[in-house]
Amino acid sequence: MKILLIGGGGREHALAWKLAQSPRVEKIYCAPGNPGIAAVAECVNIDVSDNAALGQFALDHAVDLTVVGPELPLTNGLVDHFATLQLKAFGPSRQAAQLEGSKAFAKEIMHKYNIPTAASAAFTDADKAIAYIKEQGAPIVVKADGLAAGKGVVVAMTVEEAVAAVEMMMRDKAFGSAGNLIVIEEYLEGEEASLLAFTDGFTVAPMVAAQDHKRIFDNDQGPNTGGMGTYAPAPVVTQAVREQVTREVLQPVVDGLRQEGIIYKGCLYAGLMITAQGPKVIEFNARFGDPETQVVLPLLDSDLVDIMEACVGERLADVTINWRQEAAVCVVLAAAGYPGDYTKGNEITGIDQAEQQGAMVFHAGTGSKDNHIVTAGGRVLGVTAVAGDIRAAVEKVYQAVPEIKFAGMQYRKDIAHRAFNRK
Template identity: 45%
Template structure:
């Protein structure tokens, strides 16, 4: 088979790495890819949001399966366009992708189908939104409705902060059309958790659990990031909590898809806040998470290409997913200044890493023959071992063998 993976981050490198282990595959392309995907795939210089360019490439090269990494092409309707041409593609269609593409759409879906979530109201006009602040207590959350590269969510502790955020989004248009609408939500105080699931043919099949770290500094301090570390499995997902999630969330999502005529095929990423041991849904994503992918796929023992094909063909069963009992940890090396301003183009030197280390590239590229930084999150240093402590030690015994100007990382990932 010839496989096309779309995207350029750590998630896509991990997908290429896992796909390369399938005996069914003899060629992998990655568009546009990065310095790491180059090791297991042929990088193709087509942007992830260039739907027509990707479609032309897939048709010309007789691609047997396309796997979509990031959310933007899904929201733009890449699945619909590929399927119209008879191409196999893994990911939800444009209608289903609205669950991530529009915060209001997802909140309305939750409300309609009784899925526990925070109280909310949505607005398009600044003065209407400003007036509605009186209906919420502080802190509260304001979200731009569309895709904002992870920067569209604001926790406001005072009315003054909230008014400033509303002005920035609705009047100053800092997110352009993605901020044409905003959602004001009550703030949920609890423990954040996430669950990735395969969805197909009226079934929702959870993957193994993972815990990620979003804050840039040790002790979960500082601004949110796209994720700077992760481990799997997570002790938070006890059988009791999983039972509650199955009953109050997963069963209602599947029923909601049926009622609303949403033929969801792909990955549904559910972001939770666990409040007093009760799960409430913060958001939906419609693709693999990053860095969750970097710790889940090393633990997956099934042929991932089989899982993709069976999801598309609607024949996937829970028994198709086989998992290792080992623990997996990833620690992400970031550029100095991330998640705010940072510089790129710094040469990366990698010493001789132990066999216990798997290195996934997030933001790298080759400048002629030199591997250089090309993003805020640069490399995911990953280890799979029999215990969490050992996997963690493997990483911290090796991470200093990797160097570039401005290299940063947290030292407390998986410490608990």
């Protein structure tokens, strides 16, 4: 069969790598792809937001299944457009993707269906939002309602910081229309984790829990990023917690949406805080996480194509999903200056040598120039290693990382540190 993959980052490289392992797949196209993805797929230069061009390409090339990586095409209704063309696509509809596309919508669903989450209030008026913050005090969390490329959340430790976040989002329009409505919520204490699940709108099949590292520097210092590394399974999500999250979060949100007339199919991502009172939802995403995908998919021991087709066809209950009893760790190599302004176009060497050390190198922000691979994004590469346990995977990944070199390369040296603290 032929597959079209939408996107061009590290998550999509991991998806392409896993999809290519299916004996049923004869050809993968990726729009727009990247130099790493080009090793397993034919990259086509179509914008991820161009529904018409993507649909026409899928028709012209007799694509059997389209897999949507990033959130933008989902909230842009790509899956709905493909449905009108009688084309199969893995991912939620525009309405279902509002779970990620609108923080306020997600909160409404959670409150209505008693899904554990932080107490919150939504505002379209900056003065009222600021008055609420002064009344509540800090620490407090300020979120832009719409998509802001993972940067629309401020965890404010002081009232002044929270007020500045409101000013930035609502008055300065730092995220455009995404900040017209903001959600202010209570600060949750605990340890963060991500639990992704496959769903066909009825059945929910949780994956292996992962933990992301958001801050740029070791010991969780410095500004937030899109994610500097991740590992799975995360020990904070015990079997009991995993079952509780499935029972109290994942299944109720899928069932609740269905009661609202929305069938959610695809990957459902629950960003969790494991608090003293139990797991609570920080956010939902409507797609695979990045960089969580880079550690979750290497632990999947079943055919990803079979699972995705079962989700689209509403027969996930008939599929057995197996996971490797191992651990995976991913270290993100970032460009100098990230998460602020960063340099591009620096030549990257040593990828082959890192892979010879047993690591997988997923391209996140790379380009090619004069037959060389160069930096083209803030997060450049994700180096992943799989081993018998977390400690062995950490050792393996940090043996491979120094093989790779580019000017200004920065990375965290403490990925998975919380797993060791816990163990």
